[in-house]
Amino acid sequence: GEFVAAMPMAMSSPTYLDLSDLTWKQGVLVASGLVIGGLVVRRLFQKSPYVSASDLNNKEFDYIVVGAGSAGCVLANRLSEDTDRTVLLIEAGPPDHSWAIAAPGGYMPLQSWPSLVQKFNWNYWTTNQTGTGIDWRRPGEWFSPRGKVLGGCSAINAMAYIRGDRADYDSWETTHGCTGWSFKKVLPYFLKSENNHDHPADEFHGKGGPLHVSRSRDTNCFSTEFVEAAGTCGYKRVTSFNNCDLTSTAGVIQHTQIPLQGRCSTARAFIEPYLGSRPNLTVAVGTIVTRVDITGQDKSLVATGVTLEDASRPGSQFTVRARCETIISAGAFNSPHILMLSGVGPRAHLAEHGIQVKLDSPAVGQHLQDHINLPVCYSVKPEAASRTLDKHNVGLSGVLVGLVKFHLGLPGRLLSQVLQACLFLKSSPALSAPDVQVHVVPGGASKEFFETYGFRSEPRDHWTDEQKASWEAGTLSGFTPMLTLLHPSSRGSVTLQGSNPRVLPAVNPGYLRDPKDLAPALAVLKRVREVVKSMPNIDGELVPGAHLSDDEIVDLWKRFCFTCYHPTSTCRMGTTIKDSVVNPQLQVHGVRNLRVVDASVMPEIVSGNTNAPTIMIAEKAADLLRTRGEHV
DSSP states (O other), rough: OOHHHHHHHHHHOOOOOTTTTTOHHHHHHHHHHHHHHHHHHHHSSSSSOOGGGGGTTEEEEEEEEEESTTHHHHHHHHHHHHHTEEEEOOOOOOOOOOOOHHHHGHHHHHHOHHHHHHHHOOOOOOOOOOOOOOOOOSOOOOOEBBSTTTTTTGGGGGOOOOOHHHHHHHHHHTTTTEEEEEEHHHHHHHHHEEEEEOSSSSSSOOOSSEEEEOOTOOOOOOHHHHHHHHHHOOEEOOOOTEEEEEEEEEEEESSSSSSTTOOOOIIIIIGGGGGOTTTEEEEESSSEEEEEESSSSSSGEEEEEEEETTTTTEEEEEEEEEEEEEEEHHHHHHHHHHHHTTEEEEEHHHTTOOOSSSSOTTTTTTTTTEEEEEOOOOOOGGGGGGGGGGGGGTHHHHHHHHHHHHHHHHOOOGGOOOEEEEEEEOOOOOOSSOOOOEEEOOOOOOOHHHHHHOOOOOOOOSHHHHHHHHHHHOOOEEEEEEEEESSSSSOEEESOOSSOSSSOOEEETTTTSSGGHHHHHHHHHHHHHHHHTSSSEEEEEESSSSTOOHHHHHHHHHHHHHOOOOOOOOTOOOSSTOOSSBBBTOTTTTTTTTEEGGGOOSSSOOSSSSSHHHHHHHHHHHHHHHHHHOOO
């Protein structure tokens, strides 16, 4: 109101606009308007570097990459480095033009604001997971975000750059027969992508790659206090997790970001710098792949290209041919879906939905694995409450200030990630790798935070009257170490719900189906409590509550748990078609000129966040495609 009232007086001057009397809030509004207006004007006059489905009909390329996500962008970049090869990269969603994608602090809005979810997300919900979750939006089902945008999940995730443990990759080779996928063999591909801003080039850190990796320049004090407390309790403090020797290590997380400039998705790193400068690279957006075209019979099946639809025109149909290979990089939900729509999958299941069976491949869509988060939430001391990232500590003016600071390249809330530090633990010394990762969130007691993840909890009996009142008012500030189950035994599946490509498949992760899955979290809870107890600004435990028995904690966690958004293994790598979908060269068993390259090929889920390993898989796949060895 003050700003509107001031406008006539400011505009009355015939020679200049006098802003000297504006309050700081009015100044923020003016600056925000100028920044946003400038971005809009620039966007309006930019020529789009992208094509649509109708532009591609009957075209031919050497390589077709289906899905411009964490793996697909990497592949398209590396394959198009050969100027004699033409590459088509296909994305179902739009370009990544949004402040929420560019700014690390946009992570929570990307998961919860309906307009952003609708635009940039496949909006997957699981089938009913009996006995788990209390999501008020769709009780019994779990929200499972997947990026439907250039950059895929790397454009909407929490940006953590964690490679996993070296034992994960050694197991891929020794246990699953995936020759060439040991830690020693995959490490060069991690290094190839990386441009690390915090460490010099060495055995475990890369320099000069397209993917910017750095620590936040605005790390929250609660995150650093947790790492310091972990060191006090005897855990090894590290400045990087890149050596993949994770057990009992704690540190501030590095993220896929350009310092003081924001998110570095795979689209920003591997695609956008080359648009217009590589005529052999074509990028299609708003384009849905309805199937891979496969010719031949029995042992002579060959992938020849793809059939497309314009995302805005259901029923439109266009065909594109691949001279060399078609690569599916659509993620752990969409890659098996596309294979099944193409006639590659479990025979009886395809026949049930009226799809012509090209190849009986029983492992397609099976062996789904994921990580699960279990919150341990604390209230903080009043004098430190304003320093958490809970929404009520920011406010509208804080968001506007953050936007201005972000676009000016200054430290601020929008450069702060929701996940800032972590600790890796083994629940048993007999394990070869950690089975619990403690993700540290410098916030999480607010009503808004809980509702983002679907929880509308009644205050617990042990809360003080003041805490209950703050909760109801939406002003309770907190600190949340989330215990992430890295290797749950439960397995799930991705299955068809019909032959219409626009009907999403059914995702049934089987969360906590195995009653032993929660045991590792219970085993390390005491150790996590000891670390938090050593922190200076913690008040008391809100969830689950220090007074609860183990059985009561298990009961609570079954209701207060949610996915870490790390689905893998639905087209997993192996040596036989009976229990895997692709061979160690990532070629689909039984179909020539067709590969899958994304997190779905992991034989087993890794001990940590999955984005960096997915990028590594794509880097290695590019080399495999260059050699184009005989199909095994």
